[in-house]
Amino acid sequence: MSELVARDLKVRYGEHVALDLASLGDLVVRPGQLLAVTGPSGAGKSTLLWALAGALRPTRGEVGLDGTFITAREQAARLDVSIVPQGNGLASSLTATENVLVPLLSAGVEPAEAAARSDQALALVGLEESGNHLIEELSGGQQQRVALARAFAAQARVLLADEPTSDLDAANRERIVTALRAEAWRGAIVVMATHDPQAAEQTDGELHLDEGTGTWTRPLPA
Numbered sequence: 417m418s419e420l421v422a423r424d425l426k427v428r429y430g431e432h433v434a435l436d437l438a439s440l441g442d443l444v445v446r447p448g449q450l451l452a453v454t455g456p457s458g459a460g461k462s463t464l465l466w467a468l469a470g471a472l473r474p475t476r477g478e479v480g481l482d483g484t485f486i487t488a489r490e491q492a493a494r495l496d497v498s499i500v501p502q503g504n505g506l507a508s509s510l511t512a513t514e515n516v517l518v519p520l521l522s523a524g525v526e527p528a529e530a531a532a533r534s535d536q537a538l539a540l541v542g543l544e545e546s547g548n549h550l551i552e553e554l555s556g557g558q559q560q561r562v563a564l565a566r567a568f569a570a571q572a573r574v575l576l577a578d579e580p581t582s583d584l585d586a587a588n589r590e591r592i593v594t595a596l597r598a599e600a601w602r603g604a605i606v607v608m609a610t611h612d613p614q615a616a617e618q619t620d621g622e623l624h625l626d627e628g629t630g631t632w633t634r635p636l637p638a
C-alpha cells in the first residue's frame with residue numbers, strides 16, 4: 417500500500433535534540449489524508465517536514481515512501497515529494513505566473529498543459545488577476561499563496577506545507593485549507609505544519625509536537 421512512513425525519527429542539531437518521535441512508533445500518512453502538525457514555536461514542526469522531504473538527514477530512524485527510503489532531497493523530489501517552506505522560496509524578479517509555470521516546463525510538462533495548470537492553480541488560491549505581477553510587487557500573504565499555487569500545479573505525490581496560512585486572513589485561510597483538502601482528495605499525501613487551530617481542526621488528524629516529542633491530539637484513521 418502507498419504510504420509515507422517516518423519510523424523512530426530523531427533529529428539533533430549539534431547537541432540539541434529538535435525531534436524525537438520514538439514514543440510515537442511509526443508515523444504513517446496515506447494518500448487521501450491531510451495531517452496537521454501543531455505545537456508551539458520551536459517544537460520541531462519544520463524539522464519534521466524537512467526530514468520528511470529528505471532535506472535533512474535524521475540522527476536516527478528513517479523516512480520511507482512506498483517502501484523506498486528517502487535519503488536526500490533530490491531523490492525525494494524525483495519521487496514527487498514537494499515542500500512549500502515557510503519563507504516562500506519564490507524568484508522575486510519573476511512574475512507569479514512565471515514562478516508557477518517555469519518549474520512545470522523544466523519538469524517536461526507540455527507547454528499548453530503547463531499554462532493551463534498554472535492558471536488553474538493561481539485561480540485556486542484567488543490570484544487569477546495577479547499572474548502578471550512580479551513577486552516583489554505582491555504582499556507577503558499573496559506571495560505565500562503563489563508558493564502554494566506552484567505546489568498545487570506540480571500535482572505532487574506528497575505535499576508538505578510549512579505554515580501555509582500564517583500570513584493569511586480568514587477567507588484566504590479557508591481557501592487554502594480547502595485546496596489542501598482537494599490535494600488529498602486527488603490522492604496526494606498532505607502534511608501541514610500550523611499554529612492555526614482553525615486550520616488544524618479541518619484535517620484528518622493532528623500530531624502535536626512539544627520540545628520535539630509527539631502526541632496524537634487526533635490520530636489519523638488507520
Ligand SMILES: Nc1ncnc2c1ncn2[C@@H]1O[C@H](COP(=O)(O)OP(=O)(O)OP(=O)(O)O)[C@@H](O)[C@H]1O
Pocket residue numbers: 429432434455456457458459460461462463464
Ligand atoms: N539549523 C538549525 N540549527 C540549530 N538549531 C536549529 C536549526 N533549525 C532549528 N533549530 C532548533 O530546533 C528546534 C526546532 O525548530 P523548528 O524550526 O523545527 O521548530 P518549529 O516548531 O517549526 O518552530 P516555528 O513554529 O517557530 O517555525 C528549535 O529549538 C530551533 O531553535
